[in-house]
Amino acid sequence: MNPFGDRLGAWGWSVAGLLVAAAFVIGFLWLPSLQAGAQGGLWDAICRAAGVYRQAGQALKITPPAQVPSTISWDVENIRKAVSGDAQRGASLAAACAGCHGAKGIGASDAFPSLAGFAADATYKQLDDFRSGKRTNPIMQGMAAALSDQQIADLAAYFAALPPVQSRANAPAPALIRTGSPLRSIAPCAACHGPIGRKQGAPRLEGQKRSYLKAQLDAFDAGTRHNDINQQMREVARALTAPERNALAAWYGEVPPPR
Numbered sequence: 001m002n003p004f005g006d007r008l009g010a011w012g013w014s015v016a017g018l019l020v021a022a023a024f025v026i027g028f029l030w031l032p033s034l035q036a037g038a039q040g041g042l043w044d045a046i047c048r049a050a051g052v053y054r055q056a057g058q059a060l061k062i063t064p065p066a067q068v069p070s071t072i073s074w075d076v077e078n079i080r081k082a083v084s085g086d087a088q089r090g091a092s093l094a095a096a097c098a099g100c101h102g103a104k105g106i107g108a109s110d111a112f113p114s115l116a117g118f119a120a121d122a123t124y125k126q127l128d129d130f131r132s133g134k135r136t137n138p139i140m141q142g143m144a145a146a147l148s149d150q151q152i153a154d155l156a157a158y159f160a161a162l163p164p165v166q167s168r169a170n171a172p173a174p175a176l177i178r179t180g181s182p183l184r185s186i187a188p189c190a191a192c193h194g195p196i197g198r199k200q201g202a203p204r205l206e207g208q209k210r211s212y213l214k215a216q217l218d219a220f221d222a223g224t225r226h227n228d229i230n231q232q233m234r235e236v237a238r239a240l241t242a243p244e245r246n247a248l249a250a251w252y253g254e255v256p257p258p259r
Contacts, residue, residue: 068134069134069226069227069228069229069231070125070128070129070132070134070227070229071128071129071132071134072124072125072128072129072229074121079121081124081149081153082120082121082124082125082153082156083120083121083153083157084150084153085120085124085150085152085153085154085155085156085157085158086153086154086157087154087157087158087160087161088158089151089154089158090154090155090156090157090158090159091158093147093151093154093155093158094155094158094159096143097115097143097155100112100139101113101114101115102114102116104116104162104163105117105118105159105162106165110209110210110211110212111209111211111212111215112209112212113208113209113212114164114165114207114208114209115159115162116159116162116163116164116165117159117160117162117163117164117165117204118156118159118160118164118203118204119160119200119201119202119203119204120153120156120157120159120160121156121201122202122203122204123155123156123159123160124152124153124156126203126227127140127144127147127152127155127156128144128149128152129227130143130144131144131145131147131152134226134227135225135227136224136225164198164204164206164207165206165207165208166206166207167196167197167206167207167252167254170254171251173190173195173196173251174247174248174251176188176189176240176244176247176248177189177190177195177248177251178190178195181239184239185239186236186239186240187236189205189248192232193205197252205252206252207252207253207254208252208253209253210249210250210252210253210254211249211253212253213248213249213252213253214245214246214249214253217237217240217245217248217249218237218245220233220234220236220237220238221234221237221238221240221245
């Protein structure tokens with residue numbers, strides 16, 4: 001037995017309590033007091049130490065949180081809105097989209113994505129992200145800013161109803177699509193997008209424009225596109241090499257000419 005055990009234990013807790021109290025006094029009273037005269041008084045300095053700020057003559061305010069990637073959260077209400085569109089109303093609205101995305105959702109230019117057959121919820125999210133500025137593009141932000149929630153849903157319904165582009169890829173899917181790269185913690189593309197690039201609840205990649213896919217992977221890698229919830233695409237794109245991004249875009253982007 002240790003006759004000093006209880007006494008040493010109580011002594012240890014006393015010392016720990018004194019250290020905590022001393023740290024509080026130094027961090028929240030003494031150090032802030034050194035800055036108080038130059039930066040608005042002792043109370044403001046204490047608040048700054050706790051991460052709370054205010055401008056001179058203004059009420060206290062908490063530092064704003066980090067930017068979120070999207071205003072869309074897939075709760076019941078947003079899912080309902082995303083699939084509530086009317087394709088006939090959307091067809092009228094889509095006339096303004098034909099210049100870039102084609103009369104049937106397949107544009108002639110590789111700079112613009114094909115939208116035919118794109119899942120309504122995916123289109124709804126992207127248009128809402130453009131409207132809120134979470135995804136940036138001068139043309140698309142201007143177009144989306146003029147749309148209501150219902151109009152976005154109608155456009156999404158219209159493009160979802162169009163016949164999608166079918167891939168003409170003959171080569172087997174690259175290993176990154178089938179199995180990923182476990183040693184680099186890269187999940188297979190098929191896990192989210194399906195084995196050939198189409199899966200319910202995810203953006204369709206089958207038959208998408210090669211140049212467009214490459215541009216988006218590069219943008220995720222550089223962080224200039226950042227509307228992916230939980231940063232899944234940014235993390236994957238940053239782990240890929242440039243040749244790997246090229247190869248993935250090439251395999252998914254084997255498309256026939258516009259109809």
